[in-house]
Amino acid sequence: MDRHSRNGESGTPPRDLAILGSTGSIGTQTLEIIRLFPDQFDVKALTCGSNVELLARQVKEFRPECVAVGAPEHAATLKNALTDTGASAKIVVGEEGLCESATRPDVDVVVGAVVGFAGLRPVLEALEAGKQVALANKETLVVGGTLVQEALEQGAGRLLPVDSEHSAIFQCLVGEAERTVENIVLTASGGPFRERAAETFDEITVSEALDHPNWSMGAKITVDSATMMNKGLEVIEAKRLFDVSLDQVQVLVHPQSIVHSMVSFSDGAVKAQLGVPDMKVPIQYALSFPARWEAPHERLDWSEVSRLDFEQPDPDKFPCLRLAYDAIEKGGTAPAILNAANEAAVDLFLDERIGFTDIPRAIEHALGALSPTPAPSLEELYAADEKARRYVEELALPASN
Numbered sequence: 001m002d003r004h005s006r007n008g009e010s011g012t013p014p015r016d017l018a019i020l021g022s023t024g025s026i027g028t029q030t031l032e033i034i035r036l037f038p039d040q041f042d043v044k045a046l047t048c049g050s051n052v053e054l055l056a057r058q059v060k061e062f063r064p065e066c067v068a069v070g071a072p073e074h075a076a077t078l079k080n081a082l083t084d085t086g087a088s089a090k091i092v093v094g095e096e097g098l099c100e101s102a103t104r105p106d107v108d109v110v111v112g113a114v115v116g117f118a119g120l121r122p123v124l125e126a127l128e129a130g131k132q133v134a135l136a137n138k139e140t141l142v143v144g145g146t147l148v149q150e151a152l153e154q155g156a157g158r159l160l161p162v163d164s165e166h167s168a169i170f171q172c173l174v175g176e177a178e179r180t181v182e183n184i185v186l187t188a189s190g191g192p193f194r195e196r197a198a199e200t201f202d203e204i205t206v207s208e209a210l211d212h213p214n215w216s217m218g219a220k221i222t223v224d225s226a227t228m229m230n231k232g233l234e235v236i237e238a239k240r241l242f243d244v245s246l247d248q249v250q251v252l253v254h255p256q257s258i259v260h261s262m263v264s265f266s267d268g269a270v271k272a273q274l275g276v277p278d279m280k281v282p283i284q285y286a287l288s289f290p291a292r293w294e295a296p297h298e299r300l301d302w303s304e305v306s307r308l309d310f311e312q313p314d315p316d317k318f319p320c321l322r323l324a325y326d327a328i329e330k331g332g333t334a335p336a337i338l339n340a341a342n343e344a345a346v347d348l349f350l351d352e353r354i355g356f357t358d359i360p361r362a363i364e365h366a367l368g369a370l371s372p373t374p375a376p377s378l379e380e381l382y383a384a385d386e387k388a389r390r391y392v393e394e395l396a397l398p399a400s401n
Contacts, residue, residue, distance in 0.1 A: 018045035018066075018101045020122055021113035023054045025218045026136040026162065026279065030111050031058065033284045036295055041287075045101035047114070050074055056081035059089055066090045066104060068097030095121060102126040109287065111162070112137045115220055116343050117336075117385050120144045121378065127157030134286035136162035138230075138237045139343075143336040143381055145240035159241075160286040165234055166241055167282035168260035168273035173242070174290070176265070184244060185262040186234055187254040188313065189214050191226040194255060198317045204356035206349065214257040214277045223346045227359055228313060232324025236335055239328060246328060251321065252310045258300065259308060276300050319360040323367060332372035333384035340388035341366035348392070362392045 017034070021027045027048075034041045047068035048055040056078055059067055067089040069075050075091045082089070092100050095118070102110045102122040110126040112119050112135045119137035124144065126133050128151050135141070141148055152159060161167050165186050173181070192211050193204065209226040210219060217225070224230035235249050262272040275281055276298045284295060315322055320342070327338035345362040348354040354362070366388050373380050 015040065016042050016044045016106055016108045017111060018047075018104060018107045018109070018126075019043065019111045019113065020047045020068075020098055020102060020119065021049075021111075021115065021137075022046040022058055023048040023051040024113055024115060025221070026113035026283065027111070028054075029280050030113065030283050030287075031062070033280060033287060033295075034062070036284075037293065044107050045104060047098055047101050048074075049114075052077045052081065059087050060085050063087060064089050065106070066092065066101050068092045068094075068101045070094065098122040099125045102131065103129040108132060109134060111283075111287075112140060113162075115139075115218060117143055117339060120147075120381070124148065124151050124378070127151035127159065128155045130156035132158045132160065134160050134162050134283070136283075138163055138166075138233045139339050141237040141240045142233050142339050143385070144378070145236070145335075146375070147378060147381075149240070160289055161241060162279075162282050162286045163234065163237070164277075164279060164282050165261040166238060167285055169238065169242060169263055171273045171285065172261070172263040172271035176263075178243065180266045181242070181244065181248070182264040182266050183248045183250055184238055184242065185250045185252055185264070186231060186238060187252055187257070187259050187261055187310075188228060188231045189225065189257045190253040190255050190313070191228065193226055193317070194253060196317075198314075201317070201357050202355055206352060209349070209356060213255075219350055220343070220346055223349060223359075224342070227320045227356075228318035229320035229324065229342050229359075229363075231313070232321045233339065235321075235324055236328045246325065251313055253313050254308070254310050256305075256308055258305065274300060320363065323360060323363050327367060330367075330372050332374040333376045333380060334367065334372040336376070336381050336384040337366055337370050337372065337388040338363060340385040341392050344389040344392035362395055365395055366391050 019027050019030055043062040043064045045066040046058055046064045049070040052074050072093055075093050099122050103125050109132045112123045112133050114137055116139050120140045120143055123133055123140045161170050169184055210222050212222050231251050238249050239246055257277045259272050259274050262270055264270050278298055280297050327334040341363040345359040349359055
């Protein structure tokens, strides 16, 4: 019996894991799941960009055989940190190190939690190598969705979503025929500025943008939630992950973040997945599927749920959502341009070099100035990514003058 049929039939997940981005929000929560089920998993590889101090502690605890870091200087720092600890992991560097970690023959499951475009190539190579990928990196499908589909078709790999919204949709679709899906509803918290007046958005500070009302996430993802670009990226991801048309994907603002997403079916029925805002539940489901393991995660207390509100997103306050729809309709490298321009603009905002409203302005300028390449190769996606980042860096934004 092959690895994937064994996993799917018995409910026993692969035991040997590589966690790409182990020091980030999703990576650290994945390790929390592993601590709950120590007999189910063996961590073979951990990776990080630059948080070597935390990575060293993880290596000491989980004793992986391979560790990847972002740069040679980080490798030297990690090696020194592990001296006299008994940990003897192989240390690899950069994108090549990520890919080596993701394709090791002793790895069954790859948790793709690297933030941004950097997660694309390792995920592609993991799928081509027949790995099961628990994907938390939405940019992989946004930028390289066609290549991901080709990798799935050509290899023996499997893709399971970790994003709470896409995990919710996936759970609603288990046991359902694809042809019965009428539409998908992605819910959005609305972020910290749902009720804030649009005319004050120019005054939004970095600390205000990072103060999410419901979720605890990394800085980049939190800013994406504040601009609602995260929901735009999720629209593209849902279209590609579930093979539906753009018209079948709807976004509704749901400030309580209890309904994580919904699916409407052709007979008028609607399924929804509900729960407290806790990423450990979708992470665990991606690792345990099709089984559900008993775990002490926080439960929803219905006595405290007085209402569930839903509203249409305000396109004037949150233009990033429209820009994402525009990019997927253009196709080709347009989603890659969208993603790269957003990543560059968010970095500039976090560095306080541009204002909050400059983020969508920069993205729109990049989409208008850079012509998309149809049916791009991986190399063409890299080129589009680099060009869009450079364009935003060089762009003279009115609010930053």
